[in-house]
Amino acid sequence: MSSQEYRHIVRIVGNDIPGERKLLVGLTQIKGIGHNFATAIATTLKINTNSNIGHLTDANVQEIEKLITNPSEANFPSWFLNRQRDIETGKDLHLLTSDIPFTLRNDIERERITASWRGYRHLSGLKVRGQRTRTSGRKGGAVGVAKGGLAAPVKKASSGAPAAEAAPAAATADAPAPAAEAAPAEKKE
Template sequence: MSTQEYRHIVRIVGNDIPGERKMLVGLTQIKGIGYNFATAILDTLKIDSNSNIGHLSEENVQAIEKLISNPIEGNFPAWFLNRRKDIETGTNLHLLTSDIPFTLRNDIERERITASWRGYRHLSGLKVRGQRTRTSGRKGGAVGVAKGGMAAPAKKSSDAPAAAAAPAAETSPAAAAAPATEKAPAEKKE
């Protein structure tokens, strides 16, 4: 426990965390930090994981932010990070907050552009990682035959111009624009 005053909201890496949360739960509210990563951070910095996050001193908050932003300097192994051997930079990274969905969208778009098999599967909305699709994975987009109803029979090409001209001559634009509810009382005579 620190001698500093209790804070009701602690801001860590751009996230507002309520002060009454325990350390482990509060750190896992940051997107990209799970239970194991939060435990490793607290063990490395020798912070009690059962205390409330509102009791953190400003120095502890800065130490946590420094370790979260660059876990390799904190001697975390490469397998502990969530993005190893980044394709663009070739380095091991740990992505946080809005970087995660942004990087995921870029990866999927790159696979589509290169026309890889994974890109085709993403494009079609099918399973990507080799799962079976014969019986499972049926939620989502329709893949098979489209659900149909009564379709109008196709007309011959020679009948099409004559049939299109006949209805236009029978009805005037004003009659075509009038709704059906207005015609009903006019037809009724006593």
Template sequence: MSESQFRYIVRLFGQDVDGTMKAPYGLAMVKGIGYNTARVILMKLNIDKDKRLGELTDHELKKIEEMLANKKIESLPAWIFNRRKDIESGQDLHYVTSDLVFVVRNDIEREKKLKSWRGVRHSLGLKVRGQRTRTTGRTGTTIGVKRSKAAQPSGGQQSQQQQKK
């Protein structure tokens, strides 16, 4: 490929991605695609994983977008997908970019409406996945420890000590 065909910025899924990165790392910059998923996609489409993202042709980029556009990638193990056993369809799906954000937001709202444990934790702004909350995850302004009267030296004691000297 000649230097004129190399693109330093590649448009993928409505997002600008650095074209100087290797293809799997560049694809991983898109929300919803990780490094392993990117490698599987490239392997499935017979695209060299060592190519830079800016070296890919328009046809190859279009094949990548079309593969993820229907949200169902054929003949892949279920653990690759980021949405296994979808509630509405019952299928293993893979969402990217704003679709992923929308689906996750809807899941949280559904759990809040059902008043499930996770929904209640989300609505209260607390940790959801069983982490400790005694010392971590505190929000808001910090409040210092208030000392007791016995710990604070009073003005009368200081003046008596100065008179003895």
């Protein structure tokens, strides 16, 4: 433990991290830093990974921020960074926090403007990286299929007169009259 007193909230790269979190878990709360990157930071700076973030000194926090913002100075390999060979600058970068979705939106928009195949797939909302689409990735409801019920439900009549009108409409010209109607007429004679 350090001689400095415990802090309940530590601010690293614009993120408030609770002091009771372990170092690795607390660093992974920063968007753009995963478990492996947090472990690499802790081993590079020789900080105990089981210590709580609240026990870090101001010097440790500044070293962590410096390493996070510029990992190439600590000789991290380029494959360890999350943005290699940036299209605009050509450098290997490591994006953090709100830069990640902003850059992602810019990349997708560039693909759309250049009318590349990936851009068309993004525009259509389809899979971009060659996955199958025959059975997976289906969005929305079924198209052209009626679910349940009848095509045209038959209305039941409450009084006698509309029921008599409904029966002749249901009979076709080619079909003979129902036998049930003819039988009562014979009994009357």
